[in-house]
Amino acid sequence: MSNILQSDLFGKVRATVLYATLLLVTFLICFPLLWSLSTSLKPTTEIFATPPTLVPEEYSLEQYKSLIQGKDMYFVPGTKYRPKTSPPQHFLAWFANSTIVTFGSTVISVVISTLAAYSLTRFRYWGRRFIPYFSLLGYMLPSIIFVFPLFLVMVELGLTNNLWSLVLGYVSITLPFCMWLMWAFFRGIPVELEEAALIDGASRLRVFIEIVLPMAMPGIIAAAIFSMIVSWNDYLFARIFINSIQQLPLTVGVMHFFEGVHVNWGLMMASAVMMTLPLAALFMVIQRHLVAGFGAGAVKG
């Protein structure tokens, strides 16, 4: 009897400790996110309040408004004078740049890697066995090694300070891994399915579109997500390839909120939230596919 009670008690203690630890870890992980969300919703006057407030005393969309409409830093009430000391806000342009570049590089990367991987798994030619491993090796080199040679290439192509330089740059880092992922995925799709469709009378292209692509969808989604994360979060390439403020993507653009010695934390945090939202939303929608895709790649690769 006492034994049962003891084990019951032990179970309760164990569960409590377990959940407390989990809560703590979750809180630690989420804290920066919560903090930036909270800061972005405070009016400027509350941001530096002592003691700091985690939950804003007063909610305000002031930071977001400034982010989008521009902010007059040294605006003096009652005068029309707006000194040029403050940079005009380019947040929307940066956001658009990031979106275009991410979308462009992801589409190119996924299309090329899918076709390349399909070819590697289904046709016989020299090198088809080692190319996938070789390409993975390329992905393992740090991108700082590529960035300067690539910059010189962009100069030659006349693409510096152009969004295309970023699109191509990101494709060059994401393509090898995407191709390897798709290669692993295609290897798991039995070739008999395609042969059955060929005998059913479908053309190669039709087989690819109607039979192969639907089955490869989890892999394609995983590859796309990977490519999006890399492109959306890149700082290095954008810092080096782009030099006009209007052409910057978000990552480098928001660094302009470090105004000399003064850091505009309100704008910084609001942009952080705005940057996180699109990818977070995307994750929530397709995380099921993401897990399936990575799982399949891992097991069969």
Add this chain to the structure above:
Amino acid sequence: MEVSLEKVSKSFGSLEAVKDIDLSIREREFVTLLGPSGCGKTTLLRMIAGLEKVTSGSIYFGDKLVNNLRPGDRDVAMVFQNYALYPHFNVARNIGYGLKVRGAPKSEIERRVREVARILEIEGLLERKPRQLSGGQRQRVALGRAIVRDPFLFLMDEPLSNLDAKLRVSMRAELKRFHMRLNTTTIYVTHDQLEAMTMSDKIAVINDGVLQQFSTPQEVYNRPTNVFVAGFIGNPPMNLLNGTLTHENGPALKFGPARQTLPPATHPIVSKCPEGKRLILGIRPQDISLSEAAASANLVGKVWLVELVGSEKLVDLACGEDIQLMAEVKAEQNFSVDQTVGVQFNPSRIHLFDPESGIAMRD
């Protein structure tokens, strides 16, 4: 329409998978390509389907050379070993895909799919996805996909090998009935001789990419053309004994001290052979009888294993130093291990082979 293969060969790099195969399959025939795994039978089937290019030789459907025709243009249907059902389509779409690709109107597709589903008794499954089906049901869907297009030729690549033993037997009978009903020419690949024997009009035995024999099941069983066919067909396999020919007191083969008189039917052939020529004697376990009276027999063996297989017993025998035999006897006959028995071959069932070429010696 006839299917003819003329000197068809296939190489993968330096590996010759199929060598110079000639085969002529008549309309409505059920032909089995039988051989051990890796013998090239599947490659041959895939070449007929158009999934594999022919390295040399010609394949004709009727008078038409089809070597360079795409699989979809050959009017053949294939059932794969793993069924190859499209996992993202339901059963109805799986069956109807070939019709859809060929541009059949929707109502027509629906009608044909329903009809085939009725024949195969899978009407209740049309909305299901392949992963929700059992092995036997998948098999039927794969069959349905082949039947629905009403092709002139069915190609089947070990379609029963993924089913459990019991289902395999019933599907075997069902496939045979379908063939009798549809009367479509069928080429069936298997390594299971029982499937080949029970279903086929003709069997093509293949080994190492070479066609060994192409004839009816009875013929393949009763008159194997060479040592390979003799040893491959029949269960348990035929006993093959190395002996030396002697003409003393009539033609006979000597195995060490033992002597086996050869039946009159073989005399015209063996009389042309010189004394002392080495020959292989083939005798099926079913054609050996054992007696307890060892003394009067001309071949004596020692029992070293008795296995009961239902209505029969398989008896392993050692006759002298290096001759091992298997005999099949009625289950009622009792033999014990280490017993000495007399061994009698049914003389009319003796096969003779040339040890160098392996070819059966007949006139």
